[in-house]
Amino acid sequence: MSAINKLSVGIRKFHTTASRLRKYVELTAVRYPLLKRGNFSFLSDRHLGFFQSILSAHQVLTDELNDLSGYNVDWMRSVRGSSRLVLRPKTTEEVAAILQYCNVQNIAICPQGGNTGLVGGSVPVFDEVVLSLELMDEVISVDELSGVTIVQAGCVLEKLETVLHLSNLALPLDLGAKGSCQIGGNVATNAGGIRLLRYGNLHGSVLGLTAVLANGQIMDCLNTNKKDNTGYDLKQLFIGSEGTLGVVTQVALQCQPKPSSVQVGFFGLNSFENVLETLRLSKRNLGEILSSCELIDQSSLECVTKQLELRSPINNFPFYMLLETAGSNAGHDAEKLNSLLEILINNGTIVDGTLAVDSAQAKNLWGLRERISEALACEGYVYKYDVSVPIRQFYQLVDDIRIRLGNLPIRCCGYGHLGDGNLHLNITSHEYNPILLNRIEPFVYDWVGQERGSVSAEHGLGLKKRDYMEYSKSPTAIHWMRRVKKLFDPNNILNPYKIFPEQSSTD
Amino acid sequence: MSAINKLSVGIRKFHTTASRLRKYVELTAVRYPLLKRGNFSFLSDRHLGFFQSILSAHQVLTDELNDLSGYNVDWMRSVRGSSRLVLRPKTTEEVAAILQYCNVQNIAICPQGGNTGLVGGSVPVFDEVVLSLELMDEVISVDELSGVTIVQAGCVLEKLETVLHLSNLALPLDLGAKGSCQIGGNVATNAGGIRLLRYGNLHGSVLGLTAVLANGQIMDCLNTNKKDNTGYDLKQLFIGSEGTLGVVTQVALQCQPKPSSVQVGFFGLNSFENVLETLRLSKRNLGEILSSCELIDQSSLECVTKQLELRSPINNFPFYMLLETAGSNAGHDAEKLNSLLEILINNGTIVDGTLAVDSAQAKNLWGLRERISEALACEGYVYKYDVSVPIRQFYQLVDDIRIRLGNLPIRCCGYGHLGDGNLHLNITSHEYNPILLNRIEPFVYDWVGQERGSVSAEHGLGLKKRDYMEYSKSPTAIHWMRRVKKLFDPNNILNPYKIFPEQSSTD
Incomplete structure (x- = not known):
């Protein structure tokens, strides 16, 4: 089943409409002509043979027309990769075998959860092999007394929620995409959503996780204790790193009593x-x-x-x-x-x-x-900004942008998680308009940067926002992020082209 | 003012009694004869001259009898270093200048907050220079509406609490040592305490921080946004790393409405x-x-x-x-x-x-x-264990240990944060008794390890628990912790001898 088909009813309807309007999604490589494919191996029959030797037939998808299109396109239908292979492991060990091989063979990988991201982070940019977690969807254990829940990364959030309700427990996160998004993807992107005000973010509520590193090593940080101060809390690195440091395969969550x-x-x-x-x-x-x-x-x-x-x-x-x-x-x-x-x-x-x-x-x-969000997409092209700003300036950005853009867009609006200082600024036009875009950017990032806000509050950077990291992060922090990336994934095979801006030769 | 003098009234009384009973604290180097001093520089007049050139007189303490003793001994009076120098910077920039110099000169540093730790993490083991944050105690800003509070690392928790109460806000953490412990030390050790059940741990409630790295670089991660997904959340690395990856100098905290x-x-x-x-x-x-x-x-x-x-x-x-x-x-x-x-x-x-x-x-x-904890210390020597265990086995460990030890100890008792699965197991004897110790350890760590608990729930590893990390962490995780340490502090000048077990040549 394609990831897109699993979206909730309302969103599915929208997709049908949207795909009728815009049947063809431009290849990312065409829309972003400055992007250069990394020096990765091209998929060969020998590679394919290896994957087929360690996985069952239904775990290896190669039919471009029938199988792959849903994995190559994001749900906003704004970016499209050209992967020729989707791998669907069922265990952490299978993920490990895949990554070990890819690391040695220099094959780039795009890990994919429910593919509900908004920044082009979960689909291939070029021909990266898609590593879908969708077959790893088991709820491993639920403990009503402690609230500790262990689950495989590919479990869809809504399914997990249903299981937890049977034990009078509630998830510490909830979001509109819960009918399709997967808990592993939520963790990898540090998903926020509508309950963050109450339960805090995933850095606090993820107790442990298992991640497979680029070299195939299995990093067992599947702690289930609420308190554990025995050395560095390495799991934190994987929360919000958008699949660039490792592939999350299991998660231990602290759940809460279900409100009556x-x-x-x-x-x-x-x-x-x-x-x-x-x-x-x-x-x-x-x-x-x-x-x-x-x-x-x-x-x-x-x-x-x-x-x-x-x-x-x-x-x-x-x-x-x-x-x-x-x-x-x-x-x-x-x-x-x-x-x-x-x-x-x-x-x-x-x-x-x-x-x-x-x-x-x-x-x-x-x-x-x-x-x-769904309604805005019906108007044509949507310029989406997901920012954190000081609470008193929460709406000022919308006012300022509206004055700046005048009659150029159809609509300029703001909504969002006020209690968390997280504004969704959206601007629509009938179709993609570079003149309008240049009026918005980098103005909006400058504005947010000057207020010491965040240019991506909950959506992450992915491909689309990667060039704007510097507006929210210091040069020293970015330098050390690159060093951490290099340490964990020296060959850059994990979700390349994401998070980090292209590095100039002088960096 | 010595850190010990700042403990709350009850504890101060105890200290007076305790120091009368045990005037002399054995040097750590004597009590732990297997410890070897690292190949660091010995403090020279030239070094001292440099520090005196960048700091005021009251920021550089060298009087061993009057000034240094409080910084060399932990509050349990169980470990004692032999540092000849305490530096007390007032700004992040001064910390940066000190570390940059120490890194080049190969001088080992022991960062120190309120010195209320229980695992020998906050005092020098040999002659490391003590870097005390106590003069950096300013509350920089408090925002009642958002709850965001920015504070220098050396601010004592109780002082911060008092300031917050004026704005109807409450700290997300509270602990017995709040009269002396400092927020920077709390963050560096991921302090837990008695409100964790409600507000979660510091990985969730620290919004941002400034840390100075071993090489003197200032890592500005002083985010004040509740949500920020722009790249790796590097600040998490410093939370709970016990001063071995960088020195925390400023903290931005998410505070909560004060309960009425x-x-x-x-x-x-x-x-x-x-x-x-x-x-x-x-x-x-x-x-x-x-x-x-x-x-x-x-x-x-x-x-x-x-x-x-x-x-x-x-x-x-x-x-x-x-x-x-x-x-x-x-x-x-x-x-x-x-x-x-x-x-x-x-x-x-x-x-x-x-x-x-x-x-x-x-x-x-x-x-x-x-x-x-204070009462137990009155009985003589206390063997302290701070463990996380599955909630249904919470008290089984105490029962098992009691049977195992028979009449050897004075007392074997258990108490703690039941709601968080965090047991404090304490055993007392009139004086330090290696036979008793060998009956307790490694039994207790084996027991906890088999239950996939944590051998240090909230106290950290410091010096005293560093050899037991492997009971709670996988070899792969420990390997990567070492690599992260090496990346951030290649010369190992930051709080050496702490957290990591001595590495054998085959590691």
Whole structure:
């Protein structure tokens, strides 16, 4: 089954529409003519023979027309590689045998999870061999008492969530792509999502992992202890390194008790000052039960309601906020939320809004937030920016860009994880327009860099953002990242062309 | 002011007593005769001249009798180095100048925070120059809205806590040594403590840091964004590396809203099965407000009440538990705790107990837990083990050791962070007894290793535990830790003799 087919229903619908509109995805090598293929081996029959000798037939895909296209194209249909081979190992040992061989033979590898990335990190750029984790999807163990869960890297997040719910446990992360994304890919990209505000990031909640290094060595860091200070915490290196330092094959996660009560509210506000005040009071009054605090601007809401024919309970506000609580006592949680709303409504901070009365309504409200990305793609080409900025400047970037771009784009909007300072700035045009792009970049990166923000808050760098690392990282840090990469993958076979900008000869 | 003098009142008293009993601390080089001094330069007048040229007089301490003794001895008075020089930089740039010079001159360095470590990691083994961070104690910024706090590494935890409380914020960590330990040392050792259950570990709550590398390069990873996926998260390497990869000079922390309601209960239980049941139901019923879940066994409570003349509200139980909740609504929190207790008392899980009615009582109850370590030291020599074990086997190790040791020790007891699976196993004898030690070790490490636990949950390896890393880490992981160390500190000048076992020539 192709990775794209596994996307959730809403997104699948969009894909059908989108692929009708844009049947052909330009090869990455054509769209980015400055990219040069590394000096890697070309796939030979001898190589193929080796892989076929260690794997079963269904683990080795070579049919370009029927099998490979889904692995070569990202789900945004914005980049396309030309890999001729997909390998689908079932065990850590098979991954190790593959990498050991590739390292000796100088064959480049593109590790791939659910292929739901947004920065071109999970598909080949040229002809790298795709190493798909999709057959490694076993939930190995779940311990209700400690919350420790061990799972193979290819397990789809939603499947894992379903299994955990049976033990009254909840995942420490949740994201729109959970119907297709895999936990190994989540770890490799340090996925954020909508519960980070509550449970923190994966550097905190991944207890251990197994990774296979470029040379085929199996790095067993599958710690299941909540506390372990016996030497360097090497697993941290693999979290967020986008498959460039090793291939994550197993993960031990610290899961949390499943909240018995979840409340969702959706509110209209007249100014960004009111948004900040709502955030401030929500943190104070909801405290430990606040699980999400999201912002949607007017333009984003317009787009999602129009393009996907969704209905919003309130309209015509410059800003909307979605607040979610998750707790262990419905009565207490409702009382906390109600008393917060009383304050906010009485002092005019919140003008109008609605509380979901059941999980179906809650899902509909979340749809207004989670499906914005899908709606934007219906307008044509989307220039996507996923940035962290100081909370008080959260919306200033959208205002500044809007003034700068004038009538050039169809839409310039902002939404995102307000509670985490993570803004999704999106600009749309009918088709890819280099003039518009040059008005946006590097302006947006300069802006974020000057505020000491992050030019990629949760999406990673992949291929598309790799040239902008320097806006968020110091030259010394980048220098040492390169040294770490060289140490772990001296031949650069693991996900080449990703994360690091092309190095000039003087670097 | 010597680091030891800064310990909190209770501990200071103990120190006075302890130093009367044991005036002389054997030199580490004598107690551990197999240790060999590395091939580092001996301190010369030329070196001293250089340091005096870049620092003020009060930043360079050389008076061995009056100034240096506190820096050479750990607070347990179990190891003693023979450093002739303490440097006390005030800025990151001064740290950089010192390290650059030491790297070129091949001078070994021992970075030191509050010197509250328990594994001999923060004092020199031989004559390493002590690099004390104590003059770098500025709180640089606190942002109430985002919770982001930037602080110099030498700031004492309690001072930082006081500053944060003014902004209604709480630290994500808390530990008994907070009156002396410094945030930089906490980060360098990945300190755990009593709130980890609630806020997770420092890998999750440190947003950024500045570290000076062995060669004097300043690694600016002082990210203040909650989310930042722009390349490898290098700061993670310095968290828990015990000063062997770089010297942390500044830290950006994600702080949390200060809970407005804190409740503490202390309970007696008749079996470890009841302890587990209490943990299970506490997690479910207290959910998001559970902030600590600690276990104390009968022997530990006997020791703390007897040695320190403390009073326990209940007595003669094989097990005691201390539960703490921290939340934003006192009424709700009390209701949750009361309904939990009703269940636990009605079904006979908890036999007796008390709830603190005010913060003074809460402090007294916490004293019964936090001062056990101090009480044990009054009995003579303490063999200390800080291990993570699977939660169902949490107390089995104490039982097994007790049977194994018979009448040899004065006491064999267990207590610790039950909610995190972190057991403090302590054994006392009148004086250091190698026969007893050989009965305990390597048995205890074997036991923990077989359960895939951690031989050092929160204390680190330092000097004293370095030979036991292999019980918790795979050979491949240890190999790569060494390679990372070599990459960042090729001359091994940063905190030598710590973390890694002595390498045999065949390694």
